[in-house]
Amino acid sequence: MALLDVRDLTVRFDTHHGTVRAVDHVSFTLEAGETLGLVGESGSGKSVTNLALLGLLPQPPAVVEAGEVWFEGRDLLKLAPAELRALRGDALSMIFQDPMTSLNPLLTLERQLSEVLETHRGVTRRAARAKCAAALGDVGIPEPERRLDQYPHELSGGMRQRVMIAMALLCDPQVLIADEPTTALDVTIQAQILELMKDLQRRHGTAIVLITHDLGVVAGMSDRVNVMYAGRIVESAAADDLFARPAHPYTEGLLASVPRLGGDAAAALRSIPGTPPDLASLPPGCAFAPRCPARVDACLAGVPLLVELRDAAARRPHHAACVAAAERLAARSPA
Amino acid sequence: MSLLEVRDLAKHFTVGARGFLGRGGAVLRAVDGVSFELERGRALGLVGESGCGKSTAARTIVGLHRATAGSVRLGGVELTGLSRREWQAHRGRLQMIFQDPYASLDPRQTVASILTEPLAIHRRGKPRERRLRALALLDAVGLNPRHINRYPHEFSGGQRQRIGIARALALEPEVLVCDEPVSALDVSIQAQIVNLLAELRERFQLAYLFIAHDLAVVRHVCEEVAVMYLGRIVERAPRDELFERPRHPYTQALLSAVPLPDPAAERARRRIVLEGDVPSPLHPPPGCAFEPRCPARARPGRPLRARRRRSSRARRGARGLPRRARSAPWGLRVNPERRATYARPRGASSRGLPHVRMRARSSPHLRES
Ligand SMILES: Nc1ncnc2c1ncn2[C@@H]1O[C@H](COP(=O)(O)OP(=O)(O)OP(=O)(O)O)[C@@H](O)[C@H]1O
Ligand SMILES: Nc1ncnc2c1ncn2[C@@H]1O[C@H](COP(=O)(O)OP(=O)(O)O)[C@@H](O)[C@H]1O
Ligand code: SF4
Ligand SMILES: [Mg+2]
Ligand SMILES: [Mg+2]
Numbered sequence: 001m002a003l004l005d006v007r008d009l010t011v012r013f014d015t016h017h018g019t020v021r022a023v024d025h026v027s028f029t030l031e032a033g034e035t036l037g038l039v040g041e042s043g044s045g046k047s048v049t050n051l052a053l054l055g056l057l058p059q060p061p062a063v064v065e066a067g068e069v070w071f072e073g074r075d076l077l078k079l080a081p082a083e084l085r086a087l088r089g090d091a092l093s094m095i096f097q098d099p100m101t102s103l104n105p106l107l108t109l110e111r112q113l114s115e116v117l118e119t120h121r122g123v124t125r126r127a128a129r130a131k132c133a134a135a136l137g138d139v140g141i142p143e144p145e146r147r148l149d150q151y152p153h154e155l156s157g158g159m160r161q162r163v164m165i166a167m168a169l170l171c172d173p174q175v176l177i178a179d180e181p182t183t184a185l186d187v188t189i190q191a192q193i194l195e196l197m198k199d200l201q202r203r204h205g206t207a208i209v210l211i212t213h214d215l216g217v218v219a220g221m222s223d224r225v226n227v228m229y230a231g232r233i234v235e236s237a238a239a240d241d242l243f244a245r246p247a248h249p250y251t252e253g254l255l256a257s258v259p260r261l262g263g264d265a266a267a268a269l270r271s272i273p274g275t276p277p278d279l280a281s282l283p284p285g286c287a288f289a290p291r292c293p294a295r296v297d298a299c300l301a302g303v304p305l306l307v308e309l310r311d312a313a314a315r316r317p318h319h320a321a322c323v324a325a326a327e328r329l330a331a332r333s334p335a
Numbered sequence: 336m337s338l339l340e341v342r343d344l345a346k347h348f349t350v351g352a353r354g355f356l357g358r359g360g361a362v363l364r365a366v367d368g369v370s371f372e373l374e375r376g377r378a379l380g381l382v383g384e385s386g387c388g389k390s391t392a393a394r395t396i397v398g399l400h401r402a403t404a405g406s407v408r409l410g411g412v413e414l415t416g417l418s419r420r421e422w423q424a425h426r427g428r429l430q431m432i433f434q435d436p437y438a439s440l441d442p443r444q445t446v447a448s449i450l451t452e453p454l455a456i457h458r459r460g461k462p463r464e465r466r467l468r469a470l471a472l473l474d475a476v477g478l479n480p481r482h483i484n485r486y487p488h489e490f491s492g493g494q495r496q497r498i499g500i501a502r503a504l505a506l507e508p509e510v511l512v513c514d515e516p517v518s519a520l521d522v523s524i525q526a527q528i529v530n531l532l533a534e535l536r537e538r539f540q541l542a543y544l545f546i547a548h549d550l551a552v553v554r555h556v557c558e559e560v561a562v563m564y565l566g567r568i569v570e571r572a573p574r575d576e577l578f579e580r581p582r583h584p585y586t587q588a589l590l591s592a593v594p595l596p597d598p599a600a601e602r603a604r605r606r607i608v609l610e611g612d613v614p615s616p617l618h619p620p621p622g623c624a625f626e627p628r629c630p631a632r633a634r635p636g637r638p639l640r641a642r643r644r645r646s647s648r649a650r651r652g653a654r655g656l657p658r659r660a661r662s663a664p665w666g667l668r669v670n671p672e673r674r675a676t677y678a679r680p681r682g683a684s685s686r687g688l689p690h691v692r693m694r695a696r697s698s699p700h701l702r703e704s
Contacts, residue, residue, distance in 0.1 A: 040521075041521050041523065041524070042491065042492045042493075042520070042521050042524070043491060043492075140613050141613070142613045142614055142615035142617075143615040143617055143618065146361075146615075146617065150350065154348075154350060155386075156385055156386040156390065157385070157390070157434070157515075158385025158386060159385060159386050161385075162385075183518055183519065184385065184434075184515070184518060184548070185385050185548060186382070186383060186384045186385050186387075186548045186589070187548065187550065187589060187592040187593050187594070188384060188588055188589055188592045188609055189384060189385050189613075190548075190592070190594075191592045191594075191606060191608075192609075213520070213521045213522055213525070214549075214594065215522065215596040216593065216594025216595050216596045216601070217594050218596075219594065219595065219596050219597055219598045219600075219601045220594050220595075220598070220601035220602075220604075222598075239598045240598045240599065243596065243597055243598055253523060254522060254523060255596065257522040257523040257525070257526040258522050258551075258596045259526070259529070259549070259551035259552050259554070259555050260551055260595075260596065261550065261551050261554060261578065261590075261593060261595075263551070265554050265555055265574060265575075268530045268533065269526035269529050269530055269555060270526060271523045271524070271526035271527045271530065272523040275491065275493075275494075276491055276524075
């Protein structure tokens with residue numbers, strides 16, 4: 001049985017500009033010890049999906065319209081706030097996208113880190129200090145003892161991000177949701193952090209949801225990948241299959257936009273034409289249609305459902321939500 | 336004379352001056368002797384470990400921090416030591432773009448007011464002319480001029496970054512300092528902004544100092560790259576030279592750590608893993624700052640001790656600026672396993688600093704890509 005089982009999660013925001021369905025019938029499972037990559041344009045609903053399942057969305061404006069999130073025999077969406085709080089930061093942990101809004105600017109690093117241990121582990125302040133210093137050392141922050149007494153604004157962007165990571169790993173979580181954990185880091189520190197996450201996974205069987213724009217990181221870390229567009233999962237496959245045989249035109253456009261070290265440095269980068277869709281007024285049919293090079297009339301008839309494709313070479317079931325996916329995949333696969 | 340000349344730039348912070356851990360304030364050498372020059376219309380990439388001082392260097396160059404030592408000359412005019420008023424006269428020529436398109440725009444200002452404000456402060460044109468210029472700027476960065484009366488939150492992340500770029504262009508700068516301008520953007524939007532920056536450079540003959548962690552992006556934007564480590568530039572070379580024949584062991588480690596967007600290649604990749612602790616700008620190691628983690632360093636023993644001795648003498652360096660190592664030896668240190676030979680520093684180095692340069696027979700990280 002899956003460690004985490006998300007079914008039909010649907011979240012809307014009621015704003016001045018109208019109602020926005022940020023997450024639309026999203027379902028996925030997560031096994032112990034596996035890493036699930038989650039990619040997609042900004043605004044496609046990656047963060048909202050994960051904030052929703054941890055009960056961290058501000059309600060209002062957010063409304064969880066439907067869905068179940070099963071973890072250890074309980075539906076997280078039905079837990080009392082106190083029960084959920086006891087799980088968060090402990091068995092379920094999250095690294096947030098924006099360190100500056102999730103670190104308290106008025107408290108020293110020590111206060112913020114030790115609070116986690118005091119809450120979940122009942123550790124004394126003094127004992128916590130040593131553990132916090134060790135945690136900062138683990139994420140590659142030099143002189144952690146001294147840094148513990150500093151405030152967030154005294155750190156570089158990448159250091160703040162690492163403090164967040166240290167905080168998320170303090171209690172050896174079973175599920176770790178990492179939202180853009182390494183965007184502000186250089187590649188050597190990034191490699192070190194990713195290694196730390198893998199190590200945690202090996203030791204505790206931690207399941208990781210990894211949200212990132214960096215497709216190189218996705219390729220190196222993920223067993224499976226979900227691609228989101230306009231609040232829906234539009235493709236889901238084993239990492240190898242997704243990179244080798246993307247079936248959805250959006251996934252293909254995404255892969256083509258990645259600058260590569262071996263590419264032609266002087267050429268303009270390829271990008272997906274057009275702008276991300278306005279969730280408040282989605283076109284009828286496929287949300288990607290206005291930007292899609294493979295569009296046909298059938299695309300406008302209705303929202304394509306996420307269906308399993310026949311992919312003989314696939315390591316795991318390969319799903320896509322696109323009327324042309326099966327044909328495109330067939331054209332791509334070796335005969 | 337180059338357009339922008341930065342010489343021995345240093346920015347030190349005092350941390351915990353009110354009794355840090357019960358002790359006195361400690362000096363944090365965020366930037367500790369950075370030199371480079373930038374020609375009109377050229378792009379210099381600045382890369383390096385998180386916390387090595389890239390943003391601090393950038394902010395010091397554009398006058399957001401007061402330099403502790405060193406010089407910044409723009410078109411021959413010395414900028415350090417200018418008063419706030421005197422700075423104003425030159426500010427327009429040197430502009431900065433920030434990483435976070437959300438935080439760097441005032442949510443209460445319309446795009447019109449964001450773009451005309453710098454013009455008004457610098458008394459350029461009449462209100463009507465300023466508005467026309469704002470419209471032209473929106474067009475130049477690929478935004479719809481009809482959206483001029485909208486607020487930042489009504490735009491997407493990529494569009495907000497375009498607004499930030501338009502604002503930076505308002506005063507017709509010659510140099511644009513970009514601090515991780517595309518890190519927060521997803522790949523397809525990132526590609527659009529990278530292409531926009533290339534187009535604007537051509538059109539306005541802009542010079543870029545371009546900070547980024549994504550080395551593939553840097554390779555696309557810049558024809559020259561400088562690698563920073565603990566407050567200093569340790570290697571600087573033309574793009575192809577740096578990417579194909581990195582010489583500093585840190586640059587080699589950096590390039591070998593670039594993740595490849597291909598799961599099979601990722602599994603096969605051999606990374607140079609840096610061991611040991613990341614050094615602290617509060618207590619920089621003596622001698623070459625990279626030495627404690629360097630896979631190519633000399634074995635501990637005599638050479639190391641010799642280096643320590645020499646650097647402590649060198650610390651009382653010239654011009655009152657404390658120097659870790661004026662003249663640490665980088666002598667011949669051959670590591671037979673890696674079959675590498677060591678070359679003298681390339682021309683671009685600052686004087687006398689321990690620039691260890693290594694020439695590898697082949698660069699493993701490029702073979703797989
Ligand atoms: N206002 C400040 N007060 C004290 N220390 C500071 C301040 N700003 C920066 N520092 C220190 O200066 C050093 C360099 O920081 P800087 O922000 O320049 O790094 P960076 O190279 O831009 O890193 P990143 O890649 O993570 O953005 C760090 O040790 C940081 O803690
Ligand atoms: N607090 C909020 N109020 C209104 N809309 C929101 C809020 N948070 C997120 N949204 C909207 O939900 C959608 C998905 O956002 P998000 O999950 O953050 O995207 P991403 O995939 O970049 O993480 C976006 O259209 C965003 O504007
Ligand atoms: S359903 Fe049609 S418009 Fe949508 S991605 Fe597939 S081909 Fe393109
Ligand atoms: Mg997000
Ligand atoms: Mg920075």
